[in-house]
Amino acid sequence: MSPRQALHAGALLTVDLDAICDNWRKLRARLAGAQCAAVVKADAYGLGALKVAPALYRAGCRHFFVAHLDEALELRSALPSDAILYVLHGPLPGSEGEFVAHRIVPVLNSLPQLAAWRALVRRLDRYLPAVLQVDTGMARLGLSARELDPVRVDREALRGIELRFVMSHLASAEDPTNPLNRLQLERFESALGRLPRTRASLANSSGIFLGPDYHFDLVRPGAALYGVAPVAGEPNPMRPAIRLQAKVVQTRTIEAGTPVGYGHSWTAEKRSRIATVAVGYADGYLRSLGNRGHVGFDGAKLPVVGKVSMDTILVDVTALGENAIHEGSLVDISGPGIGVDEIAAGAGTIGYEILTSLGNRYARTYVDAETSSESSMRLRSGSRT
Ligand SMILES: *Cc1c(COP(=O)(O)O)cnc(C)c1O
Numbered sequence: 001m002s003p004r005q006a007l008h009a010g011a012l013l014t015v016d017l018d019a020i021c022d023n024w025r026k027l028r029a030r031l032a033g034a035q036c037a038a039v040v041k042a043d044a045y046g047l048g049a050l051k052v053a054p055a056l057y058r059a060g061c062r063h064f065f066v067a068h069l070d071e072a073l074e075l076r077s078a079l080p081s082d083a084i085l086y087v088l089h090g091p092l093p094g095s096e097g098e099f100v101a102h103r104i105v106p107v108l109n110s111l112p113q114l115a116a117w118r119a120l121v122r123r124l125d126r127y128l129p130a131v132l133q134v135d136t137g138m139a140r141l142g143l144s145a146r147e148l149d150p151v152r153v154d155r156e157a158l159r160g161i162e163l164r165f166v167m168s169h170l171a172s173a174e175d176p177t178n179p180l181n182r183l184q185l186e187r188f189e190s191a192l193g194r195l196p197r198t199r200a201s202l203a204n205s206s207g208i209f210l211g212p213d214y215h216f217d218l219v220r221p222g223a224a225l226y227g228v229a230p231v232a233g234e235p236n237p238m239r240p241a242i243r244l245q246a247k248v249v250q251t252r253t254i255e256a257g258t259p260v261g262y263g264h265s266w267t268a269e270k271r272s273r274i275a276t277v278a279v280g281y282a283d284g285y286l287r288s289l290g291n292r293g294h295v296g297f298d299g300a301k302l303p304v305v306g307k308v309s310m311d312t313i314l315v316d317v318t319a320l321g322e323n324a325i326h327e328g329s330l331v332d333i334s335g336p337g338i339g340v341d342e343i344a345a346g347a348g349t350i351g352y353e354i355l356t357s358l359g360n361r362y363a364r365t366y367v368d369a370e371t372s373s374e375s376s377m378r379l380r381s382g383s384r385t
Contacts, residue, residue, distance in 0.1 A: 005363045006363060008363075009247075009361070009362065009363030010246060010247055010249070010278030010279065010311070010361065011244065011245065011246035011247065011278055011279045011283055011333070011361065011362050011363070012243075012244070012245045012246070012330070012362060012363050012364075012365065013242060013243075013244055013358060013362035013363070013364045013365070014242065014243040014244075014245075014364075014365045014366075014367060015047045015048060015051065015052075015241060015242055015364060015365070015366050015367070016239070016240070016241050016242065016243070016367045017051060017052065017055040017366055017367060017368040018367060018368060018369050019227065019239035019240060019241045020047075020052055020055065020056065020225050020226065020227075020241050021055055021056060021058075021059040022239055023224060023225045023226075023227065023238045023239055023241070024036060024038060024056055024059055024061060024221075024225055025059060025060075026237065026238070027205070027208055027219070027221050027224060027225070028060075030208055030209075031208070031212075031215055031219065032212060032215070033215075033217070034215040034216060034217055034218055034219055035062075035063060035217065035218045035219075036061065036063075036218075036219055036221065037061065037063035037064065037065055037086075037201075037218055037219065037220045037221070038052075038053070038056045038061045038063070038064055038065070038221065038222070038225060039064075039065045039066075039204070039220050039221060039222030039225075040052055040053050040056075040064050040065065040066060040071075040075070040222075041065065041066045041067040041068075041071060041088065041222070042067065042071075042356050043071075044226070045222060045223065045226045045352065045355045045356055046284075046355045046356040046357070046358045047226055047241065047242065047355065047358075048364065048366070049066075049071065049074070049075060049078075050074070050075070050078050051366050051368075052225075053075050053078060053079055053083075054078055054079060055368060056225075057079055057080065057083055062082060062083055062084055063083075063084050063086070063218060064079070064083055064084065064085050064086070065085075065086045065087075065088055065220055065222075066085065066086070066087060066088065067087070067088045067089050068087065068089060069087050069089075069091070069092070069095055069098060069099070069104065071087075072085040072086075072087050072102070072104045073098070073102055073104070076102050076103070076104065081103075084105060085103075085104045085105065086104075086105045086106075086107055086131060087099070087104055087105070087106050087107060088107050088141070089107070089109070089141070090106045090107050090108050090109045090110075090113045090133075090141075091106045091113060091116060091117070093112075093116065096116055096117060096120045097120070100120065100124065100128060105129045105130060105131060105164060106130050106131070107130070107131040107132075107133050107141075107167065108130050108131065108132050108133065109133045109141040109142050109143070110141075110142075110143065110147075111143065111147055111150075111151075114132070114143075114151070114157065114158075117130055117161060118156075118157070118158075118159070118160065118161065121159070121160035121161060122160065126160075127160055127161070127162045128160065128161060128162065129161075129162040129164050130161050130162070130163065130164065131163075131164050131165045131166070131167055131201075132158075132163060132165075132166050132167070132195070133166075133167050133168060133169075134148060134166060134167075134168050134188070134191040135168065136168040136169075136183075136184040136187040136188045136191065137171055137180060137183065137184045137187060138169055138171045140169070141169070142167075142168060142169070145187065145190075145191065148191055148194055148195070149194075151195070152194045152195065158195075158196065163195075163196065163198045164198075164199065165198065165199045165200060165201045165217065165218060166191065166192055166195055166198055166199075166200050166201075167200065167201040167202065167218075167220075168184065168187075168188045168191070168201075168202055169202075169204065170184055170202065170203065170204060170206070170207045170210075170214075171184065173203070173204060173205075173206035173207040173209075173210060173214075174206040174230065174231060174232045175232050176209070176210055176231060181207075181210055181214075184202075185202070185213060185214060188200070188202055199216070199217035199218065200216040200217055200218075201216055201217060201218040201219065201220060202214055202215075202216050202219075203215055203216070203219040203220065203221075204219075204220055204221060204222065204223075205221040205222060205223045205224035205225070205228070205230045206224075206230045206231060207219065208221060208224070208230070209230050209231050223351065223352050223355075224238050225238075225241070226241045226242075226340075226355055227239060227240040227241040227242065227339070227340060227351075228340060228341060228350075228351035228352060228355070229339075229341045229351065236339065236341065240334075240339055240340070242334060242340070242355070243332070243334060243335045244279075244332070244333035244334040244335065244358075244362070245330045245331065245332055245333065245335065246277045246278050246279035246283075246295075246330070246331055246333050247277070247278050247328055247329070247330055247331075248275045248276065248277055248278075248325055248326065248327055248328060248329040248330075248331065249276045249277065249278050249312065249327065250275070250276040250327060251273060251274065251275045251276070251317070251325060251326060251327065252273070252274055252276075253271065253272070253273050253274075254268050254271070254272050254273075254274055255268070255271055256268055256269060256270045256271055256272075258272075259306075260274060260305055260306040260314050261290075261305070261306025261307045261309065261314055262306070262307045262309065263307055264306075265290060265291060265306055265307050266291055266305040266306040266314075268316075270318075271318075272316055272318045273316070273317050273318045273320070273322065273325075274305070274314050274315070274316060274317065275314070275315045275317045275325055275329075275331070276312050276313075276314055276315075277295065277312060277313050277314070277315050277331055278311065278312060279311075279312070279313060279333055280308055280309045280310045280311040280312050280313060281308050281309070281310055282310045282311060282359060282361065283311075283358065283359045283361055283362065284354065284357030284358040284359050285308055285313060285333065286308070286347040286349065286353075286354070286357065287307065287308045288308075288346075288347040288348055288349075289304055289308055289313075289343070289346050289347050290304065290306060290307040290308045290313075291303075291304065291305060291306065291307075292304065292346045292347070293308075293313070293343065293346050293347070294338060294346070295313075295315055295331045295332060295333055295338070296331065296332035296335055296336060296337055296338050297317070297320065297324075297325060297329070297331045297332065298320075298324070300319060300320060301337065301338070302315050302316060302317055302319065302320070302331070303315070303316050315331065334354075339351075340354045340355060
């Protein structure tokens, strides 16, 4: 990061590409025969797909999943040609040709998507690759069990389609005690039995931890790569992928009885020292963290008091003593002892939403010891020019 960026930014986001690659290797080590993909949709869960995907490629990853065609197009030129890009939403009507032109593999989720892909096969008179998704209990994307029958009966339905995988998605994999996992597994196996023999993919991050029955030929982790805990209620085996720090803009001492922030939702019970810190809900520090969140400083955990503003939070730093913290001091929003899952728990959400909400005001630094480079950017969009 340039000195100017470090000087001007209110908050700093450090993305640890080595930790992300380590996490990918750690997940891969749990597999026997299956391959390990990486889900890099939504800009790699907010952390920067153009940095994350090439780093994972260098670590050995060859299968990359995004949600939208445009996300795949952006990655196509950032990755070597043997990287395989899959679009989870499949082709929206009219976009099929783009998939062929840029060698992007669609996930076909519905009979209309299947028909459109078949029509393109006939028009171009060549084999075209695709993944077929079946729904096993989310009612979100994929053919239902009933829709699978005509596909099975109609020998033309898949003709000309080079079926790379049949896939499905788990609804509650983070809870290993949920019987839905086993039910979805059985439904998936039954669907596979009704389709031409092909490779299969079921597990997301959490699904990998359900055991080898769930691994099939390809697993599709996202969140765990970025440090989110894959199994609810168990210690997190993943390395944190980010550190978030924000600067103190102002400090003040207030007397007992002084209310703070919008709506006066907190009032000092005693003489208190308050720091105004440059991170707010516009930076993904969710408003629900008002009077609930904590920040770290020098080993101490300090409470967020009052409501979260768009650009600032107020932190009670009384415990630190008069001069420990001052204008320009950096506090940890997420760092040692404050993981994204902990922030999420305080906000009543999940680590996924914390990561994808970060926004683009942070001065970003990417740590990448493997290529011994450290690079930064002020804005995410700046990285794309
Ligand atoms: C987002 C997504 C994943 C990755 O899920 P994580 O829980 O982040 O590991 C895998 N498969 C599909 C279909 C998805 O939509």
